[in-house]
Amino acid sequence: MQLQQLQYFVAVAETRHFTRAAEQVHVAQPSLSQQIRSLERELGAELFSRARGNIALTDAGETLLPLARRILADADTARQEVQELGRLERGRVRLGATPSLCTGLLPDVLRAFHDRYPGIRLLIEEGGSHDLVRELARGALDLALVVLPLPSPSPALTTLELLREDLVVVSSPEAPAPGTRGRSVRVSDLQRERLVMFRHGYDLRELTVAACRAAGFEPDFAVEGGEMDAVLGFVRAGLGVAVVPRMVAARAGRDLRVTPLTRPGLHRTIALAHRSDVAPPRAARELQRMLTEASGAAGLPR
Amino acid sequence: MQLQQLQYFVAVAETRHFTRAAEQVHVAQPSLSQQIRSLERELGAELFSRARGNIALTDAGETLLPLARRILADADTARQEVQELGRLERGRVRLGATPSLCTGLLPDVLRAFHDRYPGIRLLIEEGGSHDLVRELARGALDLALVVLPLPSPSPALTTLELLREDLVVVSSPEAPAPGTRGRSVRVSDLQRERLVMFRHGYDLRELTVAACRAAGFEPDFAVEGGEMDAVLGFVRAGLGVAVVPRMVAARAGRDLRVTPLTRPGLHRTIALAHRSDVAPPRAARELQRMLTEASGAAGLPR
DNA sequence: CATCTCGATAGCCGATGACTATCAACCGCG
């Protein structure tokens, strides 16, 4: 039994006429006759009663017809759906990102992506780099925005650097400016400040703590454990200062004092990770492209 | 897209392994690879991510899989159903019969047929010969039990004589026996009787009336218009006598007097009719066979 | 009776799917 034979069969059943059915399916009449015969032979039953000028379905034909129609319809649907997938009219991207990135780079790009491909569902998983890497390897994510270096690097993952972000110190405009030199602040100056610190899992936490230790002191937390918004809120309220990406600080509005770090300062490298062994789906590749483009404009060069 | 390709595709999707899938579908691995490739080319999308030792479905594959399964299942169902039809495990026979035949020959044969082929639905249409012939020609019936000669014979119908039935006179045991000679009665004797007559449409009505006229008189109806059961009931109640097939009279029980007609008496020829241009369905042919057999035993020879 | 219609048949040809042999990449093992 072949799809083509079913198609021929349905054409004959509909036209009740071999010659016209042959025209309808764009094939010579003998070919169609032959295929119908072959289908009948395989099924072990006549499908049509071939009374001259009065082709009619037999019981077997009557039984087969609805199934044949359904099979052909399903085959059409299959073709349709796969092609829509290819044209990014449908589909899904499962993107992981660290919380700080969700606040920074992501919203604009996701907005642009969704405007361009409204049929693609975007599933965002917010989590620490460690979790994201695991989910990627499990195949539960197509792409992840992570901060380099990865906590558990693996050859199974390919990373593509997107951009390097400066970190800055934010503080309440009402409190005295941090540091001693006004325009910028050194890491060591943070020893005199109390910090508002993210919860465990934020790469910014590890990064900041590591920087303080490298400068020879243990940071002093005024409060710790919040998400990005909470941290900014605490800072705004004057509980302490925080080290955040410049982009986040810029978005946070005017009611925060932003003080850059003295050179070389602190940075973090944001990268896009995906499994090395399988190419990400079309839609994920397209999102990857848009992210690369956006961050290229935003700034890997600098 | 071909059913075979879908089968191969599902096999690979299930085993996640080309070589094992090839074994499962009894084909060499390169053939399977090639078919999958060809399917992918036609659909314009990769169906599998071929990471060594980790074959996985792509989005497109994931989309196709459920449809492919369903298509294959439908194809199986189709094969199954058509074959059950051939083995008379399923199906239907649409049989027409005149009312008097429904009472006579039919019940036993239908019982035997149904016992033997419990999966076949039996649809009986009771009607006058004229209606039955029309329904046959329309294709609304597969077979019809009719009384010859047909009111509107047509080359489009083939008839096969089944048996000749004697007609007898039935009367109430409490009334005086009809006729004058005790053991049998002549048609002309019916002039002195009042008849219980079937409704229009019964061949027995036409036949009896024609016989009376041939004998030179117009029959006198005590009551007319009933079905077979009603007629027998009226006769039993003593309203009059009736001319019915011997087989019906025999079934009607002891509380009816049965008087044969003097030779040559009256007969009717029962035949099986079907369209000449198309062979009846398998199940109908089988019922035809059983009817022929049963009536052969019952009596065409005599 | 000639003609037309329409499905079946015959014969041929190119496409295609299956096979064997082999390659290439990757894995695990010593």
Next chain:
DNA sequence: CGCGGTTGATAGTCATCGGCTATCGAGATG
């Protein structure tokens, strides 16, 4: 670090099959 083993891809060959044209044959038609 090299070496078989595994596994999917590739190459080349061949038989099959589906498509085509030409033609037949049975009914309908005028």
